Amino acid sequence: MFITTAQVTNHNYLLTAVQTDEFERLKPHLELVQMPLGSVLYESASRLQHAWFPTTAIVSLQYIMEDGASTEIAGVGNEGMLGVSLLMGGAATSSRAIVQTGGCGYRIKAGSVLHEFNRTESLQRLSLLYIQALITQMSLTAACNRHHSIEQQLCRWLLLTIDRLSSNELIMTQELIASMLGVRREGITEAAGNLKNAGFINYRRGHITILDRSGLESLSCECYKVVKKEFDCLLSTYTTTQHSHS
Amino acid sequence: MFITTAQVTNHNYLLTAVQTDEFERLKPHLELVQMPLGSVLYESASRLQHAWFPTTAIVSLQYIMEDGASTEIAGVGNEGMLGVSLLMGGAATSSRAIVQTGGCGYRIKAGSVLHEFNRTESLQRLSLLYIQALITQMSLTAACNRHHSIEQQLCRWLLLTIDRLSSNELIMTQELIASMLGVRREGITEAAGNLKNAGFINYRRGHITILDRSGLESLSCECYKVVKKEFDCLLSTYTTTQHSHS
DNA sequence: TAAGTTGTGTACGATACCGCACAGACGCTA
DNA sequence: TAGCGTCTGTGCGGTATCGTACACAACTTA
Numbered sequence: 001m002f003i004t005t006a007q008v009t010n011h012n013y014l015l016t017a018v019q020t021d022e023f024e025r026l027k028p029h030l031e032l033v034q035m036p037l038g039s040v041l042y043e044s045a046s047r048l049q050h051a052w053f054p055t056t057a058i059v060s061l062q063y064i065m066e067d068g069a070s071t072e073i074a075g076v077g078n079e080g081m082l083g084v085s086l087l088m089g090g091a092a093t094s095s096r097a098i099v100q101t102g103g104c105g106y107r108i109k110a111g112s113v114l115h116e117f118n119r120t121e122s123l124q125r126l127s128l129l130y131i132q133a134l135i136t137q138m139s140l141t142a143a144c145n146r147h148h149s150i151e152q153q154l155c156r157w158l159l160l161t162i163d164r165l166s167s168n169e170l171i172m173t174q175e176l177i178a179s180m181l182g183v184r185r186e187g188i189t190e191a192a193g194n195l196k197n198a199g200f201i202n203y204r205r206g207h208i209t210i211l212d213r214s215g216l217e218s219l220s221c222e223c224y225k226v227v228k229k230e231f232d233c234l235l236s237t238y239t240t241t242q243h244s245h246s
Numbered sequence: 247m248f249i250t251t252a253q254v255t256n257h258n259y260l261l262t263a264v265q266t267d268e269f270e271r272l273k274p275h276l277e278l279v280q281m282p283l284g285s286v287l288y289e290s291a292s293r294l295q296h297a298w299f300p301t302t303a304i305v306s307l308q309y310i311m312e313d314g315a316s317t318e319i320a321g322v323g324n325e326g327m328l329g330v331s332l333l334m335g336g337a338a339t340s341s342r343a344i345v346q347t348g349g350c351g352y353r354i355k356a357g358s359v360l361h362e363f364n365r366t367e368s369l370q371r372l373s374l375l376y377i378q379a380l381i382t383q384m385s386l387t388a389a390c391n392r393h394h395s396i397e398q399q400l401c402r403w404l405l406l407t408i409d410r411l412s413s414n415e416l417i418m419t420q421e422l423i424a425s426m427l428g429v430r431r432e433g434i435t436e437a438a439g440n441l442k443n444a445g446f447i448n449y450r451r452g453h454i455t456i457l458d459r460s461g462l463e464s465l466s467c468e469c470y471k472v473v474k475k476e477f478d479c480l481l482s483t484y485t486t487t488q489h490s491h492s
Numbered sequence: 493t494a495a496g497t498t499g500t501g502t503a504c505g506a507t508a509c510c511g512c513a514c515a516g517a518c519g520c521t522a
Numbered sequence: 523t524a525g526c527g528t529c530t531g532t533g534c535g536g537t538a539t540c541g542t543a544c545a546c547a548a549c550t551t552a
Binding site: 061089090094143237 | 307309311312315317319330331333334335336340341371374375377378380381382384385386387388391392393428468472476483
């Protein structure tokens with residue numbers, strides 16, 4: 001498999017790092033699908049039918065409480081996968097996965113991915129690496145929820161989202177961001193207003209444009225840098241420890 | 247290996263569920279050690295030297311921020327293990343592990359546990375199951391931090407701790423609980439005072455006694471029940487899917 | 493027993509965030 | 523162009539938690 005510029009939208013780092021010969025075996029099971037904004041890949045406590053490897057899409061993992069309140073616990077882009085619990089012997093999961101930025105991704109049937117995980121050494125190794133990075137991100141989210149202000153968290157969230165996109169504009173309502181961060185919509189309106197006044201972002205109804213990354217970084221909590229570093233580290237580990245076919 | 251009543255303090259559910267023949271291979275690497283209150287098993291970003299399987303000890307996983315603020319992201323008792331990142335290809339971890347209730351546990355060298363993980367089918371399967379439960383607990387913690395009051399969280403925390411103990415008294419200062427929940431000590435004093443007035447707990451300097459479990463449950467957020475259920479489920483999965491030697 | 497250390501109780505203003513209510517603006521559809 | 527639904531801006535009182543400060547009580551050690 002060769003990733004050319006024309007195919008760059010079909011690129012998932014985890015998949016790409018799977019060894020060439022093993023990837024050939026995996027390939028027939030992979031299906032490139034649309035992942036439209038707002039679609040729910042799985043609900044909490046539902047049985048997983050597939051695993052996904054996003055390419056251009058970004059997915060938000062959320063925990064939903066009994067009263068409907070939600071909290072994002074991690075984000076997944078083309079550095080990772082969804083449905084890791086399939087690999088761990090549980091068919092269900094405790095979270096909801098909802099597409100936060102529309103795009104594409106590879107899909108693979110639940111049965112196939114488990115079968116391949118067990119017989120494909122490099123997929124197994126890479127998945128475990130990814131799961132560890134995911135755990136780190138979740139820990140950080142828990143701590144960030146506790147200690148940092150809405151404005152700081154909004155900066156972190158915008159930066160992490162922008163980092164996974166090729167553009168500097170994201171299609172996203174304040175309402176949606178609020179539900180991800182688990183705060184009131186008005187809280188986001190206020191924080192976003194501050195960022196706009198500072199000249200760091202601009203926005204109109206459902207669209208946010210990042211104007212000044214470094215400005216956001218200066219207002220963000222440390223959590224952004226830590227997650228970023230973790231991901232950079234993850235991506236280099238994907239490829240350095242073993243031959244890649246990309 | 248037979249767990250008799252005299253040995254019951256040496257019992258870790260995960261280890262016990264490892265298949266008999268495979269366990270025999272694991273056994274020489276296991277070392278039963280004291281895990282005294284307050285001792286730090288590993289710091290964040292430090293290189294892991296061992297993995298641990300608590301028997302009577304309870305360990306708190308915390309994320310420490312740059313300014314020193316801490317947040318508990320999960321607790322580990324005799325249902326699980328510490329140092330899961332060793333199994334996942336990373337030698338370091340992003341959290342701190344600190345003994346929250348003194349006791350005993352099995353320790354195994356980092357090199358040995360990775361080696362055995364790769365060649366011991368049941369250990370691998372059980373570890374992955376445990377990691378999934380750990381992820382669930384972490385998700386819940388993130389959401390609970392966001393949405394629930396100090397009093398609710400204190401109830402959850404007390405219940406989860408008591409569930410892992412044989413006694414109904416725990417040795418624990420309010421200061422320590424505060425650092426785990428990531429709140430001010432005064433917040434715990436107030437919440438604990440309310441629980442005392444309600445007759446649900448009693449305490450003196452460094453000791454807390456649970457008087458009324460169901461009272462605590464009624465004030466706790468849903469998170470307690472969810473984690474409890476997850477653990478019950480985990481323990482039954484440990485043993486039902488495969489023969490156990492306990 | 494005395495001195496020192498550590499844990500707990502209490503108070504008070506500051507502040508971040510919530511819940512609610514409502515007005516207005518944007519953008520889609522007919 | 524008009525109408526409608528959705529998104530955003532704003533205000534206001536209520537509340538949980540924070541930061542700080544200090545008094546006192548319980549245990550430890552000399």
